Amino acid sequence: MGTSRVEGLVSYVKRLAYAHNVKVNSLVSYLITLHPNPLIHPKSANNQILSNGMSRMINVVAESLEKLNLMHDLKFSTMLPWQSIINYKTLLGNHKKWCTVCLREWKENGVEMYDPLIWDLGILNICPEHFVKLNDSCPNLNCKSYQWYGMDSFVVGHCQTCNEFLGVEEPETENINIINKEITAWDIWVANNLRDMVVKAPNLTIPKQEKMYTILNNCINDFFQGNRINLCKALEIEYFRFRKIEEAQYRLSLRSFLLLSYLTKLRVTDLIYYGLK
Ligand SMILES: [Zn+2]
Ligand SMILES: [Zn+2]
Incomplete structure (x- = not known):
């Protein structure tokens, strides 16, 4: 697509x-x-x-x-x-999120609704197509239910509790500028890089687990004053995890991986080859 x-x-x-x-x-x-x-x-x-x-x-x-x-x-x-x-442990959010603009677009164009993979990633806050905040509760003010990852709700795009269309604009849309001001540079970085991860994956050779240690060391030298502790703090990982990464027994969470990308300003698609021969 x-x-x-x-x-x-x-x-x-x-x-x-x-x-x-x-x-x-x-x-x-x-x-x-x-x-x-x-x-x-x-x-x-x-x-x-x-x-x-x-x-x-x-x-x-x-x-x-x-x-x-x-x-x-x-x-x-x-x-x-x-x-x-x-x-993969912290990959998914606790409940579903969606972009109301995407849902409305599909409805207006008669497109069959579905859940994009990217909306399930807990760390995504904004739509990578429209750069608006994702919603996570039913727009019906008498309902406001969260939507759960159930197996039995087929009607994608509609509330699992009251069946309201989830693409309905919320009444307070005059506040849209305020809502969009809450969007940070981090949110935008995350959305752009997750989009790359999902769209470009078929064309990437994603390195083996052992390579991550080399990539991290290259980043430590070039962006963290050669100091492992600085890197661990920045990526929000405990120091002992670093040894685990060296032994290929620990993988970064999606959040730590994206933090590394954000702090080094290396797009994910470049980060995975950083300094590798
Ligand atoms: Zn959207
Ligand atoms: Zn509802």
């Missing part, structure tokens, strides 16, 4: 289930039986498959769908391409 709004794999699986009038869980169980590795059992389908993270199960679902030839390169609908350097 060429925009940051690459559909998340979970969203795709949900629409597929809805179109075939089957439960999401049943579809996932069926997909797992198609996996080339017969040791993977459908009973494992009952836990958190359906988050666009880097879980083992999301990987299984992606591989099974690819085997069906329904779609290629489904891993790029997840954050799996980044798993060698990013820690």
Whole structure:
């Protein structure tokens, strides 16, 4: 599609289930039986498959769908391409977020609604297409519900509680300038770089986990006065983690990784090769 709004794999699986009038869980169980590795059992389908993270199960679902030839390169609908350097534990937000402008655009153009992968990343605050704050509660003032990562809500773009369209403009839009003033340079950096991570992943050779230690050392020398402690403070990681990174036993959180990018002013797509031969 060429925009940051690459559909998340979970969203795709949900629409597929809805179109075939089957439960999401049943579809996932069926997909797992198609996996080339017969040791993977459908009973494992009952836990958190359906988050666009880097879980083992999301990987299984992606591989099974690819085997069906329904779609290629489904891993790029997840954050799996980044798993060698990013820690998946804090990847997702607690509840869903969305851009009301995107939703309205889709509705006006009759586009079938879906959840872009990027909206699920907890660290994203603004839409990388429209640079407006993402919403995270229902615009119906009598409802204001958060939207959860449930498996059973099919109607993307509508409130799980009251069914209100989530792209409705909020009544206080005369305050839009105030809201947009709250957007920081950090928010914009994060949105632009996450967009690169999602859109450009198919064309990148993402380095192996061991390379991260070399990249960090190159950054320490060039941006942190050769001082590891300065780097750890800036990236909000405990010092002992640095040794773990050296041993390839720890990966940076998405937040630390983006902080490194922000502080060095190296775009993520350059940072992953920084100083590597
Ligand atoms: Zn948008
Ligand atoms: Zn609602």
